[in-house]
Amino acid sequence: MVATSHKKQDKELLNQLQSILLKEERVAIERLQETIDDPVILSEKIRPIIEERMLFFKENFPKEFKVTVDKMIEVKLKASQEEILDVIYPVMGKMIKKYVNHQIQMLKDSIDESIKKTFFSRGILWRLKNSLLGITVSDQVIHDLKDYQIEEIYVIQRNSGLLFGSASTENTIDQDVIAGMLTAIKSFVEDAFKREREDLEMIQYGTYKILLQNFYSYYIAIAISGSMSSTEREGLANELLGFAEEELNTLPAEPDQIFEKVSISLREKFIK
Amino acid sequence: MISRKVILTGSFGVGKTSLFRRFIKGTFSEKYITTIGVKVDKKVVEIRGEEVSILLWDIAGEVRQDKVPKSFFLGASAIIYVFDLTRPSTYKNIGVDMKILNDILPDAIIKVVGNKEDLILKEGTDNVIDIAALDKIKKEVAIHVDATTSAKTGDNVEQLFSNLAEEFIA
Ligand SMILES: Nc1nc2c(ncn2[C@@H]2O[C@H](COP(=O)(O)OP(=O)(O)O)[C@@H](O)[C@H]2O)c(=O)[nH]1
């Protein structure tokens, strides 16, 4: 009995001792508990740490993750190379055109300048100037006589010759056969002359002209009747670049999937 | 409607152009017309209510020779490799040709077709096909033969293309 009461006493003493010695810790634990339980307080405490971490990330991201990100981008680019090129092509075309036009403008200005200074007969200079600008005298004359007319327009997948879309003034049947043959002729000519960097740009028979404008995974063929000046041709080429940029920047691998959509846009824009 | 490019290739005189004409127009002309380069035509095949537009390219010239522009083959969903059942020279190089075609078009369906089966006749008959002789020839070909056809009688021609169309929509 005595032993038990002693034990009890001991235990109480120990408890008292504990509560005295560990009082601070207990308070601390309680505070901690409160902090964890209350989201407002908790977030207040943690936010600075996260912010600091974020800052570190911001500053060190390139160093820490550059290799990984570069690899990711590289893989992504490879996978969607075709799509990216189809987006870039028309934009590049526009930029190049702009640059060339600028150069021509400068050339023109300098010619105009020299006209003022020299004694050459105006006839020769006029001709020279126009030929430098890519406008032939006959173009100039023809331009005043007659306008051209777009008879048919095709957007054709480069290799397969399958149609992404087409439109024409008349109800031409078998436009996909024409697209196929055009593609075959184009491949044949380009292969025969082995001009890898150069593409066939025009096929002509009689007064009928087929203009070909190449993009990355497709090309556009336009059948034209009547005569067309260099300036008009230039204008049409620009319209095509704009059309390509707006309507043809995301092309599916299977052309038939967007045939209706592209055909409608072609009709609205080019066949009035 | 789905559209697919299909190529006819194989040695000179095996009957590619005849098969092409038989399939597209349903006719056969005995008159030999040498194909220059390539001809493209179209036929719409209907499979269980779905239309499949087949753009068939009849390509002249041997695959092995460099005369045929490789770009003719690009973008094709299927290749029909035709040989002449009566002329071993038209299938002895089939292995080499298959490898070349596979390199150009790794994902395309390839059908190997023995044509002119109407000429493999039982002795003493003028229109009974000798099945045993046909099987013997098929065994001589290094690769599995998918079909034997006759552009002349039209036998198995329609079938060949509807099988292809079936695979396109599958
Ligand atoms: N008996 C028979 N002759 C055929 C058949 N297919 C083609 N020919 C003949 O074989 C020759 C070559 O045919 P062609 O289609 O021009 O061959 P290609 O060079 O592969 O296009 C022609 O004389 C055809 O009439 C066939 O199935 N049976």
Ligand SMILES: [Mg+2]
């Ligand atoms: Mg032929």
